[in-house]
Amino acid sequence: MTDFDLIIVGGGLVGASLAVGLAARGQRVAVIEAVERSADHQPSYDDRTLVINAASLNILDNLGLLPADLARTPIRHIRISRAGGLGHLELDADDYEQDQFGAVIVARELGNVLLEAMTSSPGIRTFCPARLQGFEVHADRVEVTLEDGHSISTALLVGADGNRSRVRELAGLTCQQHDYRQSAMIFNIRPRHAPAHTAWERFTAEGPLALLPQPRGRLGVVWIEQSERIDQALNWSDEELCQRLKTRFGTGLGDFSKPGRRSRYPLVCQRTPWPVAERVMVVGNAANAVHPVSAQGFNLGLRDVGGLIDAIDGTSDPGEREVLHDYARARQSDQESTVRYTDTLARAFTNPSLVASLASGLGLAAHAGFPGLSRRLVRSAMGFREPVCTLARHPRVSP
Numbered sequence: 461m462t463d464f465d466l467i468i469v470g471g472g473l474v475g476a477s478l479a480v481g482l483a484a485r486g487q488r489v490a491v492i493e494a495v496e497r498s499a500d501h502q503p504s505y506d507d508r509t510l511v512i513n514a515a516s517l518n519i520l521d522n523l524g525l526l527p528a529d530l531a532r533t534p535i536r537h538i539r540i541s542r543a544g545g546l547g548h549l550e551l552d553a554d555d556y557e558q559d560q561f562g563a564v565i566v567a568r569e570l571g572n573v574l575l576e577a578m579t580s581s582p583g584i585r586t587f588c589p590a591r592l593q594g595f596e597v598h599a600d601r602v603e604v605t606l607e608d609g610h611s612i613s614t615a616l617l618v619g620a621d622g623n624r625s626r627v628r629e630l631a632g633l634t635c636q637q638h639d640y641r642q643s644a645m646i647f648n649i650r651p652r653h654a655p656a657h658t659a660w661e662r663f664t665a666e667g668p669l670a671l672l673p674q675p676r677g678r679l680g681v682v683w684i685e686q687s688e689r690i691d692q693a694l695n696w697s698d699e700e701l702c703q704r705l706k707t708r709f710g711t712g713l714g715d716f717s718k719p720g721r722r723s724r725y726p727l728v729c730q731r732t733p734w735p736v737a738e739r740v741m742v743v744g745n746a747a748n749a750v751h752p753v754s755a756q757g758f759n760l761g762l763r764d765v766g767g768l769i770d771a772i773d774g775t776s777d778p779g780e781r782e783v784l785h786d787y788a789r790a791r792q793s794d795q796e797s798t799v800r801y802t803d804t805l806a807r808a809f810t811n812p813s814l815v816a817s818l819a820s821g822l823g824l825a826a827h828a829g830f831p832g833l834s835r836r837l838v839r840s841a842m843g844f845r846e847p848v849c850t851l852a853r854h855p856r857v858s859p
């Protein structure tokens with residue numbers, strides 16, 4: 461008998477959610493996390509404002525990870541525009557018989573909930589701070605070695621260890637990568653006046669800009685541009701930042717003031733077409749990492765979590781080849797189309813050529829003009845992509 465049913469390397473947003481879900485279904489889970497267990501240190505649990513779509517809210521809720529005191533701001537209106545071009549898209553949840561498209565949650569605050577849930581679950585043992593050294597795959601188990609020399613065995617080893625996944629590398633899983641040479645700068649800010657529950661996405665020649673609703677009338681800003689320009693932007697004074705944001709966004713929300721701390725993230729696209737090997741697999745960013753232009757990364761990772769829990773449900777050996785292949789086949793279309801859609805959006809709106817710029821303007825105009833298209837876009841953006849995992853099927857926020 462193995463020490464654990466599953467060992468998860470990486471206790472970030474995706475790894476921790478998976479651990480909580482598996483332990484609730486009676487699995488014996490170990491989490492190996494490199495960084496000290498505190499939401500102030502954990503790299504996954506930082507100041508990012510995450511747009512959590514409706515399907516993901518269902519998943520988190522069903523995992524018991526949406527307590528009443530977790531601050532979340534519903535998104536009921538979405539405004540998408542393109543600087544100096546054709547196309548303007550307005551989406552209102554009412555028009556789709558929905559209360560909300562999703563909600564904005566700060567990663568650090570969700571991190572606190574995840575840490576609490578992992579600590580209080582008797583089915584989870586956490587090794588932290590600890591790093592994966594290597595592993596050896598046998599017919600019935602995987603022997604995992606930590607850098608401190610500790611050795612533990614499992615039926616299935618899951619890599620949830622982010623973009624530079626060591627598990628993916630050691631398992632020899634093929635991963636296609638593209639460096640956008642762009643970075644995202646995030647901070648929050650106070651607008652002079654902003655309608656409640658509204659998210660804005662503005663496409664400019666320099667790159668996309670998102671403004672997301674937060675508590676107390678503030679907005680979370682995701683500012684994407686070439687990496688060298690973001691390096692400069694990190695050094696602007698607060699006054700210059702507010703002025704430049706107004707120039708880039710337009711005058712619709714009046715003057716901006718009181719910007720918070722700025723953080724920077726280099727942006728890459730990664731795709732692992734077949735994320736499973738013998739008794740080893742990868743989920744979340746370790747498998748597929750996407751540009752934040754469509755706010756899909758964590759949402760995609762949560763659908764991996766839901767898909768894996770469905771695949772393992774009722775099996776005596778979670779590492780069985782059939783289980784892993786069923787999982788990979790069921791997740792393939794969603795993973796493939798989410799990465800492709802996001803990559804197309806990221807490239808189209810930053811390509812300076814006239815053809816690309818015309819096409820993207822017309823694309824927005826088409827979405828705005830044809831309700832059928834918008835409906836498909838909305839259903840997909842809300843995370844209800846076939847096959848919808850059991851945890852996402854919830855009566856509260858339905859497609």
Ligand SMILES: Cc1cc2nc3c(=O)[nH]c(=O)nc-3n(C[C@H](O)[C@H](O)[C@H](O)COP(=O)(O)OP(=O)(O)OC[C@H]3O[C@@H](n4cnc5c(N)ncnc54)[C@H](O)[C@@H]3O)c2cc1C
Nearest residue numbers: 470472473474494504510511621622744745755757758759
């Ligand atoms: C600016 C920005 C905005 C975003 N906005 C959104 C959004 O609005 N909505 C959305 O859905 N997504 C968004 N994302 C994407 C989202 O943040 C990621 O998809 C998500 O954080 C991925 O989580 P993860 O757990 O897979 O990986 P990570 O967050 O990278 O966590 C990996 C964990 O593994 C640990 N680890 C790594 N290597 C080892 C090792 N060898 N041993 C042990 N532990 C290890 C790390 O310490 C870390 O805790 C955004 C991303 C960015 C950059």
